[in-house]
Amino acid sequence: MIGDEERLLFANDAFYAAFVSADIRLMNDLWAAAHPVSVIHPGAGIVVGRAEVLESWAAILRDGEGFDIEHRDPIARLLGDTGIVLCYERVGTHHLIATNVFVRVEGEWQIAHHQSGPAPVRAKQAKEERRPVH
Helix, strand or coil, X not given: CCCHHHHXXXXXXXXXXXXXXXXXXXXXXXXXXXXXXXXXXXCCCEEECHHHHHHHHHHHHCCCCCCCEEEEEEEEEEECCEEEEEEEEEECCEEEXXXXXXXXXXXXXXXXXXXXXXXXXXXXXXXXXXXXXX
């Protein structure tokens, strides 16, 4: 029997599967309908509201050819009926870091927020160069 953390990671995998395959119907099914949702795409502003969030995904996935994207090193955090997954993304030659927030609805994890932005360089750096901005 799989537990909540495994189910959360499975929902996160499904999110990236929708992205890889440019499957807007699957992407639509993954986003929460009964909770507020939002997204912050790399280099873009805040998008709030289910219709607006799904339109932003439709614009990204419009060509239907899929994406060269992978996610790795996911870290799952459970906070009652909220789940957070932190992971790294590689989209083409871009290296990003992401936060995906899920809500549990009738036993299923649905995404409520996705934010992705540039990841720090993973090569060894001096300690002063590794400090976060805030």
